[in-house]
Amino acid sequence: MQILYFAWLRERIGLAEETVASSAETVQDLVSELRAKDPRYEAAFADTSSLRVALDQRLAHFGDPIAGVREVAFFPPMTGG
Amino acid sequence: MMQVRVQNVAFDFAQEAKNFASSVQDCGALVTFTGIVRNNDAGDLLALEIEHYPVMTQSALENIAGQAMEKWSLVDCLIIHRFGRLALGEPIMMVATAAPHRAAAFASADFMMDYLKSRAPFWKKEVTDAGAEWVAAKDSDEQALSRW
Numbered sequence: 004m005q006i007l008y009f010a011w012l013r014e015r016i017g018l019a020e021e022t023v024a025s026s027a028e029t030v031q032d033l034v035s036e037l038r039a040k041d042p043r044y045e046a047a048f049a050d051t052s053s054l055r056v057a058l059d060q061r062l063a064h065f066g067d068p069i070a071g072v073r074e075v076a077f078f079p080p081m082t083g084g
Numbered sequence: 085m086m087q088v089r090v091q092n093v094a095f096d097f098a099q100e101a102k103n104f105a106s107s108v109q110d111c112g113a114l115v116t117f118t119g120i121v122r123n124n125d126a127g128d129l130l131a132l133e134i135e136h137y138p139v140m141t142q143s144a145l146e147n148i149a150g151q152a153m154e155k156w157s158l159v160d161c162l163i164i165h166r167f168g169r170l171a172l173g174e175p176i177m178m179v180a181t182a183a184p185h186r187a188a189a190f191a192s193a194d195f196m197m198d199y200l201k202s203r204a205p206f207w208k209k210e211v212t213d214a215g216a217e218w219v220a221a222k223d224s225d226e227q228a229l230s231r232w
Binding site: 007009010011057060061062074076078079080081082083084 | 135139144177200203206218220221
């Protein structure tokens with residue numbers, strides 16, 4: 004699946020986008036897999052309560068299943084308007 | 085009818101308001117709101133950089149506009165939101181609502197503003213001589229949603 008990062012999360016990880024092969028069942032499982040990859044991910048995902056997630060461009064929750072999802076986006080709370 | 089535009093280029097809000105007003109019929113009330121790049125507390129802001137999630141932004145804004153249309157039975161509504169590098173004093177975004185009466189026009193504009201703040205995938209960064217810093221989301225913005 005395709006994983007996207009925005010704002011300070013993108014800067015901290017050093018990537019805007021990557022393709023990841025994952026067997027994770029939920030967003031939280033995927034986060035655990037990512038955190039194990041590299042200390043940059045570990046630091047960026049240290050506190051998921053300060054992050055938001057979208058599954059196929061729709062806002063979702065970290066406990067949501069990701070079966071069939073093509074695009075997962077992680078980002079800080081939005082600051083539009 | 086509703087219009088949603090996500091763009092880098094500046095817009096002329098007076099002209100947009102005029103176009104919106106002339107495009108609606110059977111409306112007794114028209115409300116517009118425009119957000120402008122203002123200075124930070126230290127007074128040294130050079131620019132605002134707005135990042136967004138292109139594939140999601142348009143649909144997120146259409147969803148917000150659609151909810152407002154339905155909840156207040158609006159005649160029409162408009163959202164324009166910019167991204168990219170914006171200088172001090174430039175317009176960032178605007179909303180316009182048209183309804184038979186003012187209560188619905190004001191409330192729906194307020195609703196759209198609250199949702200744009202924390203449910204539309206934009207992230208602001210303040211650029212100063214000292215560097216650039218991401219704007220943190222405010223708890224009060226999140227709490228504002230519970231009004232609706």
